[in-house]
Amino acid sequence: MPTAACGINCDVCKLNLLGTCSSCGPGKSLQAEKKLAAQQRLLGDTCSILACANMNRIDYCMRDCNQFPCDNFSAGLYPYSRGFLNMQKRRLQERPPAYAPDGSRVNVAPTHWEDLRQKDINAVCNLTLFTPVTPGQAMFRFLNEDVIIDIENCCLKRKSGEQWVASQDPLLELVTVLYLINVDDIYPMGRDIVGVKDLKEAHFFQGPHALRTDPLLKRYGDDLEGFRQAAEFLAGKSRDMADAAYQLSPYPRVNLYFFLWQGDEEFSPQVSVLLDRPIERVLAADAIWALINRVTTALLEGARK
Known part of the structure; x- marks a missing residue:
């Protein structure tokens, strides 16, 4: 592959075109080992x-290493x-921008916060x-x-x-508000996945609303260990399914299940996301899409320092 571990694309370098310099290749590649041997020798x-x-x-520092830039x-x-x-x-320290399925920026409508204020917070917490924490x-x-949801100030808070x-x-923020507005019972978990x-x-x-799993495949399709590290960093619980499978909990009583199959010469890598069916009693399809997308982003961020 022409792209080196550092991120330089040797295909667009004249030195490579002229044969003056060969590509280093991804870090795990045989090409990289040959390049290192040549550098040491010459x-x-x-x-x-x-x-x-x-x-x-x-393979690639900018994509795969959580120490970058080191x-x-x-x-x-x-x-x-x-x-x-x-x-x-x-930018790596910032939260990624959030988009709705139609591509628009996500915002929580003031009416949602007002609806949440009408709820009995203690009953919802039960x-x-x-x-x-407070009323x-x-x-x-x-x-x-x-994470704290601050209903009076209409925001989420994290410890700094x-x-x-x-x-x-x-x-x-949006999914959390909708979840708390709509929850009205204790729903079974792990029975109907x-x-x-x-x-x-x-x-x-479907179409523009299909789950965005391609980035997971690009990042972890040939890196099961990296997927395991990211999932376990997020407190995921290993499941005995697929080549690597984890139960992740965005909320204490909401689970998502991520399954990864590594590709081979015959089959391409695949990823599937499952959930407990009762979640649809609380969240509409677009909110479920948003929740899965948010957890996917956390997996892509990987095991951070």
Whole structure:
């Protein structure tokens, strides 16, 4: 493959075209090992970036390594400027933008917050296993982190140092508000696990509303260990199904099940997402789509420092 572990695409480099320089290839590739051997033989040393990727069994630093950008980049003279690395670091720390199935930006309507204020927060917490904090706040566990929903101030909050601060996470915010508005019972978990095509609103999950699983396949289709690490970082529970399967809990009483089959010479890698059927009593199809999409994003972010 022409793209090197550092992210440089050798196909668009004239040095590669002229045969002056060969591609390093992905970090786990045989091409990378040959390049490292050639560097050691001809230069007496190797590229620290390629050597690190090869040693840690990482194909592409920018996509696969949760230490990026590391000292191998920032302390080196190339391939990226300090401005580019600072931009990467800043944007990796930000929450990804949230879009609805139709491509519009997600916002929580003020009427939803008003509807939530009419609910008995203690009764809702009993049904959902959220924890009351104040009359207008409740805490819940989203995957591997505690989050507070602040109903009075219309926001989610996360811990930053010793303080709880407002967090820009509109997709999670929207689904959480809708979930708390609609929940009216304790629904069974793990008894009737289905795919979205088995739901009453199955027709919704087609075309532009199909689940966005392609990024998971691109990232983890040939990296089961990376998928396991990401799922376990998110407090996922391993399931004895597929090549790798995990139960992830965006809320204490809501589970999603991610199944990954690794590809081979005959079959392409596949990923499936299942859920407990009773969730459709609480969330409409577009909210289910949003919840799965938000957890998918967390998996793609991987096991962070």
